[in-house]
Amino acid sequence: MGRIRDAAGRLRMLLREENREALLLLLRECGRLLHYARFRELTGVAELGMEDPYRMGQVLSLCSFLFPLYGEQLTLTPYFDRNELSGRVRARGQLRLIHLLLALFRLLRNREIRVLLFPEGSGRAGEQQEKSEREYRKEEAR
Numbered sequence: 001m002g003r004i005r006d007a008a009g010r011l012r013m014l015l016r017e018e019n020r021e022a023l024l025l026l027l028r029e030c031g032r033l034l035h036y037a038r039f040r041e042l043t044g045v046a047e048l049g050m051e052d053p054y055r056m057g058q059v060l061s062l063c064s065f066l067f068p069l070y071g072e073q074l075t076l077t078p079y080f081d082r083n084e085l086s087g088r089v090r091a092r093g094q095l096r097l098i099h100l101l102l103a104l105f106r107l108l109r110n111r112e113i114r115v116l117l118f119p120e121g122s123g124r125a126g127e128q129q130e131k132s133e134r135e136y137r138k139e140e141a142r
């Protein structure tokens with residue numbers, strides 16, 4: 001359960017306004033990987049939930065961009081009252097290791113992505129990230 005909360009917290013951080021550039025880079029790389037994967041078969045069920053309906057709406061709006069790709073093969077069930085991330089997806093296709101490594105390299109080369117992934121090891125940037133997290137929590141509490 002702790003992993004789900006941690007993933008939901010990182011997703012919330014990624015959706016914040018100051019992390020928009022990192023989110024766009026992440027979406028661009030995911031698009032490239034989907035292009036290279038050439039899925040022949042894709043089926044699955046996913047359940048996604050966040051306690052904040054506004055953030056959940058933002059996540060669903062991002063998922064709506066992928067609807068032409070997955071259409072009726074994937075079912076996404078949103079929950080607006082609890083944090084949840086679960087599901088099962090089955091995909092068959094071709095994806096070469098070099099494409100994964102290049103995407104990982106391009107993502108880790110970006111400083112904002114590194115700060116989001118490794119906040120404790122990023123020195124001064126990690127302190128700034130912790131400070132912004134505290135400010136964000138204060139805003140949520142209001």
